[in-house]
Amino acid sequence: MAPYHPWIIVSGILGNILSFLVYLAPLPTFVRVYKKKSTEGFQSIPYVVALVSAVLWIYYATLKSNAYLLVTINSIGCVVETVYIIVFIVYAPKKARILTLKLLVLFNFGGLLLIFLLTHFFSKGTRRIHIVGWFCVVSSAGVFAAPLSIMRKVIKTKSVEYMPFTLSVFLTLGAVMWFFYGLLLKDMNIAVPNVLGFIFGILQMILYAIYKNHPKKMVEEDPKLQLSEHIVDVVKLGSMVCSEVNAVAPHPIDANNNGGLDITKDHDASNKV
Numbered sequence: 001m002a003p004y005h006p007w008i009i010v011s012g013i014l015g016n017i018l019s020f021l022v023y024l025a026p027l028p029t030f031v032r033v034y035k036k037k038s039t040e041g042f043q044s045i046p047y048v049v050a051l052v053s054a055v056l057w058i059y060y061a062t063l064k065s066n067a068y069l070l071v072t073i074n075s076i077g078c079v080v081e082t083v084y085i086i087v088f089i090v091y092a093p094k095k096a097r098i099l100t101l102k103l104l105v106l107f108n109f110g111g112l113l114l115i116f117l118l119t120h121f122f123s124k125g126t127r128r129i130h131i132v133g134w135f136c137v138v139s140s141a142g143v144f145a146a147p148l149s150i151m152r153k154v155i156k157t158k159s160v161e162y163m164p165f166t167l168s169v170f171l172t173l174g175a176v177m178w179f180f181y182g183l184l185l186k187d188m189n190i191a192v193p194n195v196l197g198f199i200f201g202i203l204q205m206i207l208y209a210i211y212k213n214h215p216k217k218m219v220e221e222d223p224k225l226q227l228s229e230h231i232v233d234v235v236k237l238g239s240m241v242c243s244e245v246n247a248v249a250p251h252p253i254d255a256n257n258n259g260g261l262d263i264t265k266d267h268d269a270s271n272k273v
Contacts, residue, residue, distance in 0.1 A: 140193035172201030
């Protein structure tokens with residue numbers, strides 16, 4: 001079995017490092033939550049969606065060969081996101097706690113179980129990789145869409161308090177690395193969603209530059225309204241990403257023509273990374 005091209009290894013390792021920093025970026029937020037014993041205006045949606053995405057990427061990686069760099073970072077992501085969610089549930093007000101538990105049951109248990117069962121019993125081989133890939137693309141679109149509700153809040157409150165700048169920077173750089181990793185592997189499932197990650201990362205940094213010194217304006221929002229807005233964002237982005245993958249995904253190529261790599265290059269469907 002031929003080794004990876006050096007640039008694939010470099011981009012994958014850098015992607016792992018930057019994605020690890022993305023996972024750690026909310027740490028000061030949760031330290032603050034722990035100290036104040038309150039989640040204040042923070043939301044659990046990004047962490048719930050990120051956990052779903054990480055689990056799906058691990059599943060996707062197990063169906064492919066030599067996908068160790070995807071397994072490592074998403075395994076770390078599962079642990080980190082689980083810790084964040086537990087801390088959130090412990091200190092969140094009752095309404096936000098119930099909403100978070102409902103999301104966990106709906107997406108992290110029901111949704112993932114359904115995907116595993118359907119792909120295990122009703123698809124095999126390359127077709128299974130294609131289907132799981134589509135779910136990965138959509139889940140990654142959800143990860144990148146999750147901050148949209150925070151960006152809305154930044155615009156309404158004129159405050160960047162709930163949108164850490166370091167998270168935006170690491171998200172943008174990580175998206176670039178994973179884009180090139182997917183591009184070099186000719187795996188559009190990895191490359192395409194990170195285009196969205198780059199775009200949203202840049203938009204977040206622009207918002208930060210605009211509002212970082214602006215006086216705060218307090219705006220109370222109904223968590224259910226935020227959830228419904230986020231779901232609409234994910235649906236729109238999922239449709240957009242699927243169309244984009246259809247347009248750019250190459251046809252399958254024999255593994256012998258790609259240094260022995262067992263890589264599927266049909267249309268496929270997604271953070272963390």
